[in-house]
Amino acid sequence: MAELDLVVTNCRLPDGRVGQHIGVGADGRIAVIAGGAAPAARQVLDAGGDLALPALADAHLHLDKTLFGLPWIPHAAGPTRMSRIETDARVLPGLPLPTAERAAALIRKGLAHGTLHLRSHADITPEFGLSALEATLAAREAFAQACTIQVVAFPQAGVMRAQGTVELLEEGLRMGADLLGGLDPCEVDRDPKGQLDALFALAERFGVGIDIHLHEPGEMGLFSLQEFCARVRAHGMQGKATISHGFCLGGIIESKQQAAAAMMAEAGVALATHGAGGAPLPPLGLLRDAGVGILCGNDNMRDTWGPYGTADMLERAAIIGWRSDWRTDDRLHAMFSIIGAEASRALGVAEHGLEVGRPANLLTLPAEGVPEAIAQHPPRRLVLFEGRLVARDGTALV
Numbered sequence: 001m002a003e004l005d006l007v008v009t010n011c012r013l014p015d016g017r018v019g020q021h022i023g024v025g026a027d028g029r030i031a032v033i034a035g036g037a038a039p040a041a042r043q044v045l046d047a048g049g050d051l052a053l054p055a056l057a058d059a060h061l062h063l064d065k066t067l068f069g070l071p072w073i074p075h076a077a078g079p080t081r082m083s084r085i086e087t088d089a090r091v092l093p094g095l096p097l098p099t100a101e102r103a104a105a106l107i108r109k110g111l112a113h114g115t116l117h118l119r120s121h122a123d124i125t126p127e128f129g130l131s132a133l134e135a136t137l138a139a140r141e142a143f144a145q146a147c148t149i150q151v152v153a154f155p156q157a158g159v160m161r162a163q164g165t166v167e168l169l170e171e172g173l174r175m176g177a178d179l180l181g182g183l184d185p186c187e188v189d190r191d192p193k194g195q196l197d198a199l200f201a202l203a204e205r206f207g208v209g210i211d212i213h214l215h216e217p218g219e220m221g222l223f224s225l226q227e228f229c230a231r232v233r234a235h236g237m238q239g240k241a242t243i244s245h246g247f248c249l250g251g252i253i254e255s256k257q258q259a260a261a262a263m264m265a266e267a268g269v270a271l272a273t274h275g276a277g278g279a280p281l282p283p284l285g286l287l288r289d290a291g292v293g294i295l296c297g298n299d300n301m302r303d304t305w306g307p308y309g310t311a312d313m314l315e316r317a318a319i320i321g322w323r324s325d326w327r328t329d330d331r332l333h334a335m336f337s338i339i340g341a342e343a344s345r346a347l348g349v350a351e352h353g354l355e356v357g358r359p360a361n362l363l364t365l366p367a368e369g370v371p372e373a374i375a376q377h378p379p380r381r382l383v384l385f386e387g388r389l390v391a392r393d394g395t396a397l398v
Helices: 081-094 099-112 131-142 165-175 192-206 218-234 254-267 284-289 313-324 329-339 341-346 370-376
Strands: 004-011 020-024 030-034 041-046 051-054 056-061 115-123 148-154 179-183 209-214 241-245 269-273 294-296 362-365 382-385 388-392
Touching: 004 051, 004 362, 004 382, 051 370, 056 269, 056 294, 056 313, 056 329, 056 341, 099 115, 099 131, 099 382, 099 388, 115 131, 115 209, 131 148, 131 165, 148 165, 165 192, 179 192, 192 209, 192 218, 209 218, 218 241, 218 254, 218 269, 254 269, 254 284, 269 284, 284 294, 284 313, 284 329, 294 313, 294 329, 294 341, 313 329, 313 370, 329 341, 329 370
Parallel strands: 004 041, 056 115, 115 148, 148 179, 179 209, 209 241, 241 269, 269 294
Antiparallel strands: 004 020, 020 030, 051 362, 362 382, 382 388
16 A cells, blocks of 8 residues: 555544544545554554544534634624624624634634534625625635535525615625525515515526525414425425524424425425524424434524534534434434534535545544534544644644
């Protein structure tokens, strides 16, 4: 065997094997996984018996809103969604650190925790124009050698109620946004047909997927969900559509939950959840059992919408698992798939996992297996992206 570029020795694998080494070639792909004597390599990293896991994915966050990189700023918004939107418009433009640098601080937090695949929403509003999107795209470019970032052109202030937003979204897609966002067609825009018609027309023209924030409760939210799924089917966008939050699914009776799950599965509509308190949690087990793709994300992290968040997807998985009462090892393995392989595929990462031939995107941590890694979410020791060491002992190196 030719000399490897890097080898991680003394690993525990998710299947229980110990004393394994993971060798990486010059192309950044896993060349060998085996026990015994480690092959020669230009760089050797000792995992010290730690568990090696494939990279984590955060399928819903807001890089442009974060306050990381700044001294602590007390939360200033009121309890309503519109108050937070108005606070964004008032506070974010005057911050002493540019959006791209604050986004970079949050990306580094994620890297330190082994999160290497991200989907970030970037606000596009009449007040901000395309500035938040430009900064998020700049951050994506700056970290292209350390992680992958999908960017959603997100109309935070609404679509129909905010004049000029449709045109801004169109320009955002031309600039390089990967997906199109939306927001509460009934509650915010009070024009569900207008918003959804405009969004799906844009998505079809540019050939992109849609990821729409749906906070609307109960029957109102269910109506919006039904309209969304109908358009997904009509436009042939099965597998390219996501409902983020979907709080309505946690606030309707079980028979309607089952019907909604069947509808989403048939339409190929995924659900992205962050499991936060203060709102009904969708029935994740019921949805997943019905064939609905489930994604997880940290959502807002230390920003104008709330002071919480550490960018640790294992911690987020623990929060969601706790709220969902997922206690068994089988359920914890399912949760790991949701924040790993399944989410990565949804974020456009075709190759994921600790297998020979796949990109060496992995992390190590002191745990006996996947269930303990989620339940205890211990610190990450090593984090590799395409065979490059991007974080060590809880600190990003890029």
